[in-house]
């Protein structure tokens with residue numbers, strides 16, 4: 001669990017983070033969104049003491065991070081940034097092994113962990129282990145950056161626009177891989193993103209920042225349905241609201257008894273994809289694998305925020 005209490009950062013006369021308090025329960029994901037310069041990165045970097053707060057404090061697992069030596073703290077906290085930040089003269093394997101080696105893991109365990117992570121990120125160890133970062137594509141470098149952050153199985157992972165440079169397809173895949181991994185390991189994750197879609201699909205809660213202030217910190221459905229201020233409403237993008245709401249909900253939450261013709265969809269499909277299928281193929285209802293149907297009517301109601309429960 002991460003508890004941020006009245007955190008403030010001032011540079012000379014300018015307050016770039018102002019009295020921010022929020023907590024992220026163990027195993028949950030907080031997504032930080034806001035305009036450029038709103039203080040997201042500064043807030044993130046105060047968690048692992050890359051930036052020292054002017055006032056306030058951060059607790060991880062109940063321990064005040066200011067009492068922990070920064071280098072030891074950073075071995076416990078994974079950190080992945082846009083543009084990956086890999087060491088250019090070290091191989092992929094050496095990069096990923098950085099923290100496990102600092103923690104003096106036995107060499108055979110380090111090697112096994114590197115291969116495990118490369119496999120997980122769909123980079124064949126035999127082909128990629130000994131390459132230097134410049135011998136990888138941008139997307140591959142970014143995946144290695146995330147693998148490195150995860151190498152020592154940190155309890156907390158901080159990510160600053162980790163998928164910023166990826167194309168939409170690889171990005172969606174990287175996000176779902178990260179989510180699966182995070183759920184499996186129970187990692188507590190704070191991720192800075194400019195992409196509202198990413199915040200909605202990854203965040204258990206979204207923190208909206210503006211000019212150093214935290215304007216709202218709430219589950220995605222709450223932010224979408226009840227934005228706290230006009231700024232939050234604008235940031236979400238009013239026109240995208242129905243689609244974000246649909247993305248949040250699996251078809252399984254909207255299933256009702258009934259019969260429909262045509263190919264069935266999986267219950268885990270998002271309501272957004274189900275609506276796209278209805279619209280594209282002119283269907284009023286879709287059978288759902290395992291029984292029942294989802295109707296166009298229910299999908300439209302849900303898009304207006306009046307349908308069944310959202311995550």
Ligand SMILES: Nc1ncnc2c1ncn2[C@@H]1O[C@H](COP(=O)(O)OP(=O)(O)OP(=O)(O)O)[C@@H](O)[C@H]1O
Pocket residue numbers: 011016034035036037038039040041042043
């Ligand atoms: N070391 C520093 N000295 C002085 N000002 C700084 C320093 N680091 C950041 N700032 C200022 O603090 C403000 C917040 O910066 P920060 O990087 O946290 O914003 P951000 O929300 O992450 O922005 P972006 O989305 O563009 O990355 C900016 O106005 C920035 O210029």
